[in-house]
Amino acid sequence: MSTVRRFWPILGLLVWAVLPAVVKDPYVIHMLFMVTMFSILAVSLNIAVGYTGLSNLSHATFFGIGAYVAALLSIKTGASFLITLLAGGLVALGFGLLLGLPTLRLKGFYLALVTIGFGQIIRLTELNWISLTNGPMGIPGIPTARLAGYEFTPVAFNYYALVILLLEIEAVRRISDSRIGRALMAIKNDEIVANALGVNITYYKVLAFALSSLFAGMAGSIYAHYVTFVSPDSFTMADSVSILCMVILGGSGTLLGPVIGAVALVVIPELLRFASLYRMIFVGAAMVIGILVREGGLGQTIKEAIGRFGASLHREVKA
């Protein structure tokens, strides 16, 4: 990689690492944490959607599974946050296998529909299995993370999440630049050819889906200890959609695109918070416009229109 291409990511990382330490406003600290959280989710979803071409509209469900596991485990057994991190990740991975093994042979939109159905069934379970999940009331009083007797402050949580994000990005980088990454991309490009070249399609699809769920579950564990409360409303289909948008608009199949998508899609709706009710209209419009710019050449059209307008002005001035 050239120095120029390294410059922006390194600068970004520096800002990301320094901000939680210097900013005093708890609201900004919280927003930074949410950006990191959604970055972990977007980067993990990218493994399935961006590299392997699997549609998944229930990524937030795996996030939620990790959070519930962490909540129950730490409340009932007093397990430390590192244990719940692993457990949350692994249980989410287990659900990923459960969903993925029978369904990953399905194409495109069929898979998207299955994931929607799966997400709704898990949500209804969370709402109705009251003895385990406390239903719509959610689970309060989750112990915060603790290391050597010290409770994590929001700033510490920022660094905890950032470390996990960096580990995740490095893992994705190593996978994408390997025999496995090439197999995943081949599946996205042309399953028939990939199969003919000896790529075991089912194995790699399930692997991608499982890894994707693993990191989402880990994010769930971090989040549960941070907010100390989980409920079914924390992990909705709207969140899944929003994570998917981060991947697609940020740049699916690229290493850092999803992070850029996450920063934009967490910060922009926050800036619109003043508009309260109108906010989701702007979010919806941002999704449509984002897609039109990325896939429909809207940016080009606008540029050309401005160019024509400029040219006509120029002519008028001359005349």
Added chain:
Amino acid sequence: MIFQQVINGLTLGTTYSLLALGYSMIFGVLSFINFAHGDIAMVGAYVAWYCFVGLRRGFIPSCLLAMLACAVLGVTMEKVGYMPIRRAPRLAAVIASLGFSFILATGVQVIWGTQPQQMPPVIDAVTYRVLGVTFNSIQMGVVVLSIVIMGLLQLLIHRTKVGMALRATAIDRDTAGLMGININNIISFTFALGSVLAAISGIMVAVYYGALYPSMGGVIGTKGFTAVVLGGAGSIPGAMVGGILMGLIESLAGTFMPSEVRDAVAFLVLILVLLIKPSGLFGREMVKE
């Protein structure tokens, strides 16, 4: 008891069929599930309700206005959001449709509030009792009207020139274009027709339950696209049968299972169908390209 549930299921089912037809036709020509379609039905219900209750117009003119509004809305959505990305990956179109869904659901909340609204009875419901089964004139009206509309749609698709063009476009858009069919017009027509059917479906659901609310688009939309998958994506008879089956399954499940489970039934059906026969009852094989 069971017969009673069959009658109720049939009523609900035919409204799902009308919605499913729109999903299926749009899937046919553009190969994606338009997630905003349920919200169009919701907007249709709101426009009809506002015109009927708020502006005190007749029920029929209110419905016609709602159908017109939805047709314009559907076509605008297609022109603005879907036409520029016809050649992009279908996941992009799905995201655009989810964006539209957010816009419509929130837009209605902004205009008419987040609380459910009451839909007054449009006709004096007469209740009939035949062989121990009760049904009322609203139910009968819904079923009869739905079946008539579906019959007309079949005629349109199989007996008219525009129907033939629509089928050709669904089979192969590019080749249909080369055969002199104006693809843009056909796709606009599909969206207009689908949106009109959605409006009727939304109004029927509102009249049947006597209520309407902003998130109903998502609720009935889910039933609609599950019906499409059940019947076979892209298949017109499939959408009709799928919708009716969906209504029956939901209604019978409500009798035999606790109500929490009933909500999950649509999704269980969705997953089961996709696992066992992804092409649905009437669909083409879609697992392998």
Added chain:
Amino acid sequence: MGNILEIKNVSMRFGGLQALHDVSMTVEEGSIAGLIGPNGAGKTTLFNIISGFLTPTSGEVIFEGKPVHGLPPYRLTEIGINRTFQNIRLLQEMTVLQNVQLGYHCRTRTGLFDALGRTSLFKQEEETTRRQALELLDFVGIAQYKDELAKNLSYGLQRKLEIARAIATGAKLLLLDEPSAGMNPAEKDGLAALVRAINDQLGRTVLLIEHDMRLVMYLSQKITVLNQGEKIAEGDPAQIQSHPRVIEAYLGRSYKGGERSA
């Protein structure tokens, strides 16, 4: 040398359509063999059977003495048969180098934990496949495009890349489906030289479907002719050129009867 491939009494039926009827043929190890015939003769169907995309209705495919019909494509790739496609199928959004590296997939073994841990086995394997892939790109003459996306290559270069990828799988038998389709005469000469080099220098056996008679006669030691799903002739180029049934199949019965009308 013996036969690397034997096809014994293969028939293929699609519903009511008999695509292949009782076809038998052999390919000698180390040779270049041609498979010709008019459109719809069943050539690509036979290729699909040999490469595992179709299972024959009846008959056997024997590769290096073992029956292989009915095995899935990836198993055949492992065993040593790989193909190119009539309508080129590259991994469009991947680079030229990645396309060839992917050819080595079935010959390499490192898994997830090797990739994550960057083990010495991983580094060694990546290094080797990368070097070999670059050598292969050089061999087919497109090394300078290694970092381009496959979709950005011209048609002729895409064909070469597809051939390079097939070689990379380590195939002992390469099936080339109309490799010269859409090429101009100069490109065809280059292709002929390349196929020769694959055979001479790399020692791979080649079976090609080809419509360009000059090319196929020049390259092949033995040619098999299919017509309407049946084998009608087999022999060296000279025999094929003068074979009455071949002439009939290509030019029609009227030629033989001398009743051609203008």
